[in-house]
Amino acid sequence: MDIYVFNSLAIDERAQYAWKFGTFLKSVNKDRKRYALYHTPDFYIRIEYDYEVDSITQVKAFKSDIPTDKLVNDCDEINRLSDEVA
Numbered sequence: 457m458d459i460y461v462f463n464s465l466a467i468d469e470r471a472q473y474a475w476k477f478g479t480f481l482k483s484v485n486k487d488r489k490r491y492a493l494y495h496t497p498d499f500y501i502r503i504e505y506d507y508e509v510d511s512i513t514q515v516k517a518f519k520s521d522i523p524t525d526k527l528v529n530d531c532d533e534i535n536r537l538s539d540e541v542a
Contacts, residue, residue: 457496459498459517462499462501462517467512467515470515470517474492474501474503474515475494478494478495479495480492481494481495481524488507489504489507489513490504490507491503491505492505498519499517500517500518500520501515501517502514
């Protein structure tokens with residue numbers, strides 16, 4: 457799937473795609489939110505769960521040239537890259 461098509465899907469469709477086709481890499485708790493990172497052959501997917509509203513609030517895909525083993529340890533970079541995608 458193309459990254460722009462993915463990001464245009466409804467939030468629940470994006471989450472389902474991540475769970476079905478993505479490989480789970482890591483989750484991190486930060487600022488009352490949980491971030492989960494998945495990888496597909498074409499892009500990464502960041503899922504943001506907000507504890508205060510008890511739901512998934514964002515599911516975004518992004519691409520990166522950073523090696524996966526380094527990317528999974530840099531939450532700020534993951535957030536920056538996923539925020540850059542329209």
